[in-house]
Amino acid sequence: MLALHRAVRRFHATADAPPLIRFALHAPKYVEVEFGNGSVFNLSAEFLRVHSPAVDAKIRSIAGEKVISGRRLVGIMSAEPVGNYGVRILFDDLHKTGIYSWDYLYHLGSNKFSLMRSYIKTLNKYGLRRDPPRRK
16 A cells, blocks of 8 residues: 555656657766756666666565565666657666656656665665675
8 A cells, every 4th residue: 555655655756747859868877867847867777776776586576565676787778669658778787678768768757866766775775785795
């Protein structure tokens, strides 16, 4: 139920997002989005991956919190439009089920620093890292 309330709050926070003017993929590192109000956001592959709107098997749930760790080096392989409202991004860890709506990208860009700070704080809280595990 808490997740549903968060999703509704997130939707209402971005329901008035300005129209998307430009989406540019700078693979493998980031995407650049520009909106009708002049806002331009560069969103890194790691940031987009850990804030994916999809649920997948590589997510750890700790005390009800969605925690994705070890994605600092993830890259973007491709992006494909979904209708006229969003984009599906394929990451090099083969995650591809999330559809990033233009409103959600605006939300991510507008709140990038606080979202990233919160992500790092959550990782630290559970002793996790942004870096992938070392191979032996």
